[in-house]
Amino acid sequence: MKQIINLLLLSIFSLQTYAQAIYEDERYVPETDPLVLEKLDQWQDKKFGLLMHWGAYSQWGIVESWSLSPEEYAWCERKKGSNPNDYFAYKKEYEGLKNTFNPVNFNPEKWAKAAKNAGMKYVVFTTKHHDGFSMFDSKYTDYKVTDPECAFSTHPRANITKEIFNAFRDEAMWVGAYFSKPDWNSKYYWDPMYPPKDRNVNYAPGENPEKWSKFVTFTHNQIMELMTDYGKVDILWLDGGWVAKASKKEIVDWFTRKLNNDNDEAYLKHRMVNQDIKMDELVVKARKKQPGLIVVDRAVHGKNQNYLTPENRVPEKMLPYPWESCIISGGGWSHTPDAKYMSGREGIHMLVDIVAKGGNLLLNIAPSPQGEWQQGAYDLLKEYGDWMDVNSPAIYGTKPIAPYKENNICMTQNKEGNVFLCYLAAEGEHTLPSEIIVESLTPKRGAKIKMLGTHTNVRWSPLDKGFKIKVPEKIRGNPTSKYAWVFKLSGVEGP
Template sequence: MKKSLFSIGIAVLSLTALAQQHSEQNHSKYIAPSDPQVKTKLAQWQNVKFGLLMHWGTYSQWGIVESWSLCPEDEGWCERRGPYKDNWYEYKKAYERLQYTFNPTQFAPEKWATAAKNAGMKYVVFTTKHHDGFCMFDSKYTDYKITKSPFSTNPRSNVAKEVFGAFRNEGFMVGAYFSKPDWHTDDYWWSYFPPKDRNPSYHPKKYPQKWESFKKFTYNQIEELMSDYGKVDILWLDGGWVRPFSTIDTTISWQKTIPFDQDIDMAKIAKRGRELQPGLLVVDRTVSGEFENYVTPEHQIPDSYMPIPWETCMTMGDSWSYVPKENYKSARKLIHILADIVSKNGNLLLNIAPSPEGDFDAEAYQRLEEIGKWIKINGEAIYETRGDNVVGKQGKFVFTHKGDNVTYAIYCADEKESFPLSFDLEKINLTKTSKISLLGFPDNLKWVQKDGKITVQVPQKLAQKVPGSYAWTIKITK
């Protein structure tokens, strides 16, 4: 992942982001899986709705963007900070020496898993390796890894295994984030040629043996993760420029810059992954086709309902990686984002970045606690639901459905707003036996239906009992 649009906020999308969003709302390229076990797993994933993503690595020590400061491109998210920032070669050496000071002694993944579970999260995706090539797992194919750091003396030094185990013990689906490009291995950024950008520093067709060596390296590391780390539900692959040249979408500006074929044989990787992990979801991000089991718009929410499986990945703050004094989104905003995404048939994968010491910021825990309090009352409108492709957004209401007979109308309230005494809903057909209630309260509400509109009345006494909230949920049973 790259640095998000932190400088201008996600409300203003760049032209690139707009093109990407347009592409991800084009459902024609999506290929539904045919493997029955994958289909079952995908349906399970679509039911859990809310997950935790964690970007964590040596870069957290400098409080900088994950990996991207190594990339010699003139992009805002590639800006170098810290020692030797004016000399790329010396900077890369200093960056890679962070391995020898990385010692997250506060690492306690059970604490993360408990907080995430209490917040209502039900799946986790952890960065086993980002573009810089530093492995947060004990890969035998490199020495650039957490188990060759000062933390190696800790009995929990194989961080990815510990994270997966802690979350699995809390009933989470487990996902392994893995970067396809690797800027540390000589098989990608070959030291014979200095890198010019994010792509290999050599032409793969001109040096096929070098590229074959990289393909084998990638295959072997993914095979490790699928073999030695317990049950894995999702292989979440990043670095979408590593792809067959034939898959490039020239309507998307960043894909037009990919200079050559970077085929790593995803069919072979997926086949082996599913031999080791039956039903494995493979998410080859932005590479449309059979190995992108669900799409992942980054920091974007589609304009409307999408009938295919999808997930917005988004930061709780402004950055994917740890930065001091992070600007966290409010609990109200995060709950509204979750409701909006689920109403459009998607999942929310929310990123929190651990500190170099190995813990979340206290404010991040506070946000999780606040979300959890809301979920305890309103969770039935989120989990095991599907989005709405008929009713659409109505004012402050967004809608989800459970089967054919239950609709949830989630009212996304402004700050200090009181529960309304009356409200109208459209495009919902009820019968005389239909019931409308407010989640958290047993009494049914009075309603009338006229000219295609439902008017719901809320008694003053009930309205006075309803506590202030980020969002209220109306349950409609037909």
């Protein structure tokens, strides 16, 4: 019965995420800053990035910070610690993980090289998750990796965020700072005078303006540390979308629907609290330090969400704004012992599908408490790298071309007008068919087609609807890559 309840809760969460995505789809606010627009164009050409969730919680192999939130979701269950049934004892023990966090095998250069070889172009690292544990040397908290009570603080690379940013920049990759707006360790967010009710602030900010102002200042100070002391930062990736300005009308509407027992559980699941973090002011300050900075204030309607982030899902269609699917590669967002990673075929097909729809893939890999990646992560990235060595022209710097996908063939187009047809091989399919038919496009007269990884043009012939590629025997039995085969078409007729 418990498993059934957990599945139902997970389904509700999935529906909530989906409903939120639809809501965002209708309300995207385009950027106007020319430097940001230029940077967004560059980011959209990069296509493939790395996300890393890492913190002291990795020692327990749990779902990041969420067991601290007193909400009835499966991912908030307390499964570790000596007394998980006593919330306050559990919270104290959880926060004590700071003292034993000691990732002595931390080697960000190894990660950066593996990511680069896989074809990744940027990294987004969790500088702070909702629990408030700072993976950087913040002056504004003792709950951090560089605090003297943390076992790793004496290590020469204790300022983990700085080390990661430097290692990835050295591989010519962009860096992004994931930062959680809520902070469940801060006394100005979860006042220890009151028990937390849920993920939200546990007091009324409007009735305690001085206390809330201290939290806003604390948040701005920490983010400005990252913008000032950590070199070039390309993306500020903010999580905790419930920390946002809410109008009186939105709050009244929420309470009215709650009292009327409205069916929209996705909307009513959490309290509506006005948590104005003064984001507009913060973004102006941040961009003075980091001109052109891409800001992703996730799930908050407005100008500070420069691109949208469907979470752990791939949209069914092309989306009319900049977007990025953040996807778990194996296990969970945070370290999962003995995690099972997606196969090379699954990962490559996912990347191709996302890019054909105009998006980027941000693939999550979670380091262990020792500071290592599991071998499954390296194996997956090796599969990506081998495929990208041959087929990357179909990925980088491309844009969608309708109808984006026909049966098992995804389509992209580069700035020169070349079209790439990505044939997604079925499970167990290791040789190409003798003929490939595409009905939705018509090649220009005299157009040339060749398979990426070869230097020989292949024959094609027009059909009443579309055209047919005739695949030579020597290519059929000896494809240039695994899992997906790409044909470059020099041009197509317009609509």
